[in-house]
Amino acid sequence: MKRKKIIIVLLLITSIFVIKGGINAGIIENITGKGYAEKGINNQRSTSGDGWYEGSSRQDASKDEFGEDNENIRYQTFPIVSNVLDKDSYYDYSNSKLAWYMVRKDNHEPTGCDETIDIYKYGGYHIDKHATDTDKVIYLTFDCGYENGYTSQILDVLKEQNVPACFFVTQTYIRDNIELTKRMKAEGHQVGNHTVTHPSLPGKSYEEIMEEVNGCADYMAENTGYNMDPFLRPPMGEYSERTLQLTKDLGYKTIFWSMAYLDYDVNNQPGVAYVVDHFEKYHHNGAVVLMHNVSSSNADALETVIVNMKEKGYRFASLNELK
Numbered sequence: 001m002k003r004k005k006i007i008i009v010l011l012l013i014t015s016i017f018v019i020k021g022g023i024n025a026g027i028i029e030n031i032t033g034k035g036y037a038e039k040g041i042n043n044q045r046s047t048s049g050d051g052w053y054e055g056s057s058r059q060d061a062s063k064d065e066f067g068e069d070n071e072n073i074r075y076q077t078f079p080i081v082s083n084v085l086d087k088d089s090y091y092d093y094s095n096s097k098l099a100w101y102m103v104r105k106d107n108h109e110p111t112g113c114d115e116t117i118d119i120y121k122y123g124g125y126h127i128d129k130h131a132t133d134t135d136k137v138i139y140l141t142f143d144c145g146y147e148n149g150y151t152s153q154i155l156d157v158l159k160e161q162n163v164p165a166c167f168f169v170t171q172t173y174i175r176d177n178i179e180l181t182k183r184m185k186a187e188g189h190q191v192g193n194h195t196v197t198h199p200s201l202p203g204k205s206y207e208e209i210m211e212e213v214n215g216c217a218d219y220m221a222e223n224t225g226y227n228m229d230p231f232l233r234p235p236m237g238e239y240s241e242r243t244l245q246l247t248k249d250l251g252y253k254t255i256f257w258s259m260a261y262l263d264y265d266v267n268n269q270p271g272v273a274y275v276v277d278h279f280e281k282y283h284h285n286g287a288v289v290l291m292h293n294v295s296s297s298n299a300d301a302l303e304t305v306i307v308n309m310k311e312k313g314y315r316f317a318s319l320n321e322l323k
Contacts, residue, residue: 071188073318073320073321074164074188074189074190074318074320075188076320077185077226077227077229078229078230078320079227079230079251080217080227080228080230080250080251080252081230081251082249082250082251083249083251084210084246084249084250085249087206087207090206090242090245090246093240093241093242093245094240094241094242095202095240095241095242095243096202096240096241097200097202097203097238097239097240098114098116098117098202098238098239098240099114099236099237099238100113100114100126100234100237100238100239100256100257101113101114101237102114102126102257102258102259102260104282105284108282108283108284108285109284110127110258110284110285110286110287111126111127111258111259111282111284113126113256113258117239117241117244119244119254119256122241122244122245122248122254123244123247123248123252123253123254124244124253124254124255124256125253125254125255125256125288125322126255126256126257126258126288127258127286127287127288128285128286128287128288128317128321128322129286130286130323131285131286132285133285135315136285136312136313136314136315137285137286137314137315137316137317137321138283138286138287138289138309138314138315138316138317139166139286139287139288139289139316139317139318139319139322140158140163140164140165140166140289140291140316141165141166141167141168141192141233141255141257141288141289141290141291141319142154142165142166142167142168142291142292142293142298143168143194143233143264143290143291143292143293144167144168144169144170144173144194144292144293145170145172145173145194145198145294146170146172146173146176146294147173147176147177147180147293147294148266148293148294148295148296150293150294150295150296150298150299151167151177151180151293152180153299154293154298154299154302155180155183155184155187155189157299157302157303157306158187158189158302159187160303161303161306161307161310161316163306163316164188164189164190164316164317164318165189165190165316166189166190166191166192166229166231166255166318166319167181167184167189167190167191167192167293168191168192168193168194168231168232168233168255169181169191169192169193169194169216169220170194170195170196170197170198170216171195171196171197171215171216171219171220172196172197173194174216174219174220174223174224175219175223178223178224181220181224181226182224182225182226185224185226188318189318190229190231190318190319190320191220191226191228191229192228192229192231192232192233192255192319193213193216193217193228193231193232193233193252194216194232194233194235195212195213195216195232195235196211196212196215196216196219197212198235198236199212199235200235200236200238201234201235201238201239201240201243201247202238202239202240202242202243206246209243209246209247210250213232213247213250213252214250216228229319229320230251230252230253231252231253231254231255231319232247232252232253232254232255233254233255233256234247234254237256239254253319253322255288255319256288257288257289257290258284258286258287258288258289259278259279259282259283259284259287259288259289259290260289260290260291261274261275261278263275263291263292263295263297263298264292264294264295266294266295266296269295269296269297270297271297272297272300272301272304274297275297275298275301275305276301276304276305276308279305279308279309280308283309283312283314285314
């Protein structure tokens with residue numbers, strides 16, 4: 001009888017330790033987040049700072065910066081954090097209209113550009129200044145004012161080549177091409193702001209710029225279920241010190257370009273050979289390429305261009321990597 005009591009006590013003690021261990025393991029799992037994927041808990045809260053997410057480590061971010069692993073960062077949608085001020089705060093900024101231009105150089109040197117304003121002071125980019133010889137990068141961007149039947153082909157090539165791009169869309173483009181816009185986001189591309197009606201921003205009032213920029217972003221979120229990425233391309237490349245500051249305060253990086261050619265006239269296309277040759281002649285490290293989605297030449301030349309640049313040691317990066 002005494003022996004049975006001892007056995008029962010030992011079994012009870014063992015059971016207590018097993019249960020306690022299971023409870024502790026569950027607590028630790030929840031703190032570290034290891035079980036979140038299985039539980040369906042979303043722990044990717046946006047920060048109020050630089051747009052990184054709690055769900056991705058700084059170690060991963062560092063790897064992305066140096067090109068070792070850019071798959072995670074390209075699928076992130078960084079928050080648009082607005083710090084816009086009242087109307088009177090922008091009166092001291094010059095509103096003299098400028099039109100972005102560049103000066104092509106030989107020997108694959110970065111292009112010269114309009115230096116009337118230091119665009120980087122206002123969150124503007126036309127090239128990746130941090131590109132290195134050990135991590136040669138090119139950024140593809142497409143301006144999308146309307147659909148001409150080639151965007152699906154462009155997306156097919158990008159998917160096949162595992163290359164990210166940024167598509168700058170107007171509100172009307174989103175309205176008429178909901179599924180294509182959703183596909184851009186689903187396949188790891190950025191969708192940037194090209195305003196509601198594609199106006200010259202320096203000619204617009206404070207209130208009108210707010211409506212053009214916020215209206216496009218709001219429309220996308222409401223109609224596609226995806227948030228817009230915090231990148232803006234000013235229509236026609238026209239800008240001023242005032243508009244750069246205002247769009248920066250609205251939460252955007254303004255993206256210009258260091259490579260471009262006349263490709264937007266659908267009735268006067270440059271041809272596939274021209275596009276391929278242009279990249280061969282003018283590619284440079286850190287290049288931000290402006291292309292138009294309405295171009296048949298771009299659609300037909302894109303795969304060859306990507307393959308050629310990869311063979312030269314370049315990788316195609318997401319605008320999310322711009323620092």
